[in-house]
Amino acid sequence: MLLNVSYKDSEVTRKIDNELGKSFPLMERFKMGGIGSPKLILSETSLQISNLMNLDNNRNVCNIEMRPKGIIVGFRSKLNSYALIIPYYKLVLYKGKTEEYAIYKDNYFFKIKVHPSDKSVHAFMKKLVAAKNHATPDRWEDQ
DSSP, X not given: OEEEOSSOOHHHHHHHHHXXXXXXXXXXXXXXXXXXXXXXXXXXXXXXXXXXXXXXXXXXXEEEEEETTEEEEEEEETTEEEEXXXXXXXOEEEEOSSSEEEEEXXXXXXXXXXXXXXXXXXXXHHHHHHHHHHHSOSSGGGO
C-alpha cells in the first residue's frame, strides 16, 4: 500500500498501525540498536514509484523504519512524503552480486546501491532479515 504521508491524518495512521503494528516503545528501540536505516541511495525503482520520483530533480533516496509486523519505506518527491507499507509476509529481500540490495513487495520494488565501506547499511539489512525471520513462521503448521 503506497500512501501519501505528507500531512498528519488519523485515517492513514490507523491504516499503518493496523497493517504493521504500532511503533516500537523507546526501550525496545534502544535494545534493538535503533529501528531506522541510514539514508539509502536508490539505483532503480518500480514504475509507480519512479513516476513519483521523476517529478523533481533531487537525488533519489529512501529510508526504512522497522515495525513489529513489517517495514515502512519512506521517500520524498517535490514537497510530498510517501510511504510504502510492507508487511513481513510480503517482503522479499535480495542481495545482488554487485553491491546492491533489492526490496520487493508485489509489483513494487526498490534497488539500493551500497558500497562495501557502508557498514551501517549492511548491519541494518542484517537486522532487517533477522526481524523478518523472527516475525514470519517457519512452516505452515506454525500459523
